Amino acid sequence: MYSLKILHGRKSLELQKWRHLRSVVNLLQNESASPIILSSPSHSFSSASDVSSLQVCRKGNNFTVSYLVDSLGFTTKLAESIWRKVSSEAKANPDSVLNLLRSHGFTDSHISTVITNYPRLLTLDSEKTLAPNLKFLQSREGASTSELTEIVSNVPRILGMRWHKAVGRYYDFVKDIIEADKCSNYEMSLPHGTCQENIIRNVLALRRLGVPQRFLFSLLTSNFHVVSGKERFQESLKKIVGMGFDPTTSKFVRALCVVYQMSHKTTEEKVNLYRKLGFSTVDVWEIFKKNPLFLALSEKNIVNSFETFIGLGFSRDEFVTMVKHCPQCIGLSAESVKKKTEFLVKEMNWSLKALVSNPAVFGYNLEKRTVPRCYVIKALMSKGLLGSELPPLSPVLAVTDEAFLTKYVMKHDDDKELVAELMSIYRAS
Template sequence: MFPLIIRGRNSPGELHKWRNFIASLTFLQNPSSFSSASAAADLTRRKGNTFTLSYLVESLGFTTKLAESILRKVTAEKTNSNPDSVLSLLRSHGFTDSHLSAIIRTYPRLLSLDAESSLAPKLRFLTSRGASTYELTEVLSKVPKILGIKKDKALSRYYDFVREMTVADNKSSEFEKLCRSLPEGSAQGNKLRNFLVLRDMGVPQRLLLPLLISNHHACCGKEKFEETLKKVVEMGFEPATYRFLEALRMLYLLSDKTIQEKLCFYQKLGFSEGEVWEMFKKNPSFLPLSEKNVLNSIEAYLGLGFSRDEFAVLVKCHPQCLNYSSELVKKKAEFLVKNMNWPVKALVSNPTVLGYNLEKRTIPRCNVIKALMSRGLLGSELPSIGSVLVCTDHAFLKRYVIKHDDDKELVANLMAIFTGDHVS
């Protein structure tokens, strides 16, 4: 096995409920804490983009951290934009908080555009073509990147396409009329025609629409698109899943010769051709990886104490492991094995933990476990890595935090650790 080596990885709504629960507990115990937090928030809002920050947080439900991150990116664009003006313009055209939340989450760069010189003319143009307030808000909240298109002709074409998919009757002949109006063989014409093919195969809007204003080359081809689509279907990918489109993109980008070279490389590592394709079905994006990156990844895993057989099991079960950077894998594995004392075999049995965000998910949960163990509330044995990391936020809180609701102070402390508000 591995002769070549021998030679040389929750619901926000649910979490919000628990945070509200603990907030009420904390308020009952220390009402003054809220006045200090409010003062800190007020101080932050006075630093610039006053209305925008408070609006993102209070009206759209963004966390302060996310709102500040978005505004930093907006200011980094170095334009003369005014986010407040952008929001005011959109609201004047009937966009609700729900629409704006969806737009900004999907396309935060919109706030960096100039309201008067860039956005207003496009909205006037679309309205002049007969777009109602309902249609305008529904279409643009689905694919806000349309507003980044500069030319009216392209803007009109993509807008019509999205409108037909989201607002009009999906069986309307307008789809076909729209496609026939495009030049034969053009990249844009091919993209729209291919989108119709994918839609008719069952690819859902939530997966199709984000591709519309993207550089997804597979959707711009014709003959090769058809050939690649046939391969993906024959391999058994389900059109309703993201992996279907990912497989389509990967096979489209790789030539037959390159694919054969990839198969030979993995066979030298000890994997059969059938195993490689099974790995591809689980994670299509691993196939284009360079040989150098794969060998570096293997070296990193072996250096962390994984045996060659354990690495083979890890990759066949969760090929995404090959996509993770060696530096991050080392950091995560060392924390889980050395800091938390879970054995390497626990990672092999639960490989998805290597893909979880260390700071946002792994460390907060592990710190909760440490706090419970220090109080003797979990017994002498460390809980399984799956019960701590693989479950949802709701399940974790119910299992390790809310069960102690007879001790309000303990629950408050555990929630502070879990949400990152704990000060050690």
């Protein structure tokens, strides 16, 4: 039996047309390219939200959800999300961070942009990390307050870097890119053959395709070298564009990185491995469009995932079906998949076919989402309020917390004691 735990706090973009695609690709054919670096993509697949009101209490003197909303203009949802991140850090002192930024000329508008793009900044040590970096940047020749605030607002992760050499280098890159955006002839003034020239040229090429600035600058502040060399960058970009990835999305950047990092031989070997497991070549590339990281998984992880599902009683065809509908399934740990399958099948009595039809359940947090909801269902069934058969998986686990509580708890609001009992089960530890 799993013990219940308190449930803690909880766009699609239309494909846009880009008019300068051909000119960008042609430009790349005549320009040199070199490394760009990309922030590590998130691999998180679990989700949990909080239907109860987020408790607005103080951490420091002034930092509250209402402060983020009223003073910095955040939406309540974004403010609560940032609050949760900060509240989870015991040593975080967001007030000191905000005061430090203001003392260096950052307005509330600047601060709003900085925190939105980099919430973790509020958890950093203002004295040991942020202040030294701000002082170092201010000491750079020709660095004005307006320039500093503009660059940090665009790439706030600079302030979280540990080494002044890295801070200064990325500061210069961002400064050059901002200046290049303001001057159509800027590229012509760059020293030919330099790393700086190559990085800026690649970033500007992506900008012309419509890649948002926040993604471009994230390329500069990551520890992972992603793009290097003229031919490979050009070839990878053409391939991703040709597949129909939307340049305005983070998925475009992830796909570009995956394709660039893999040689033709490695890609072919990976596709052949998936074919041996039951996928067609068309399947592989369709799944890649949904989740580019699908192709970046190691052979060991792919095989282990396949063997885990087969060992639990799923057929080869069922495994393929689940991954096609929910590619993240193949990236989950064996332990996680086993625990979730055993709970849903052995303890709750849903069939394996029910899981095949709802593969997203393998990504939900077991203790914070799945178990609390399932125990509410068990309680309702024990009282004869749901009949003798389990409800389908989807309306129990795939819906939002609010929708779940409305359907299975609040519908009994004529019985206050029952509602209280069900909420107690839902939130019990």
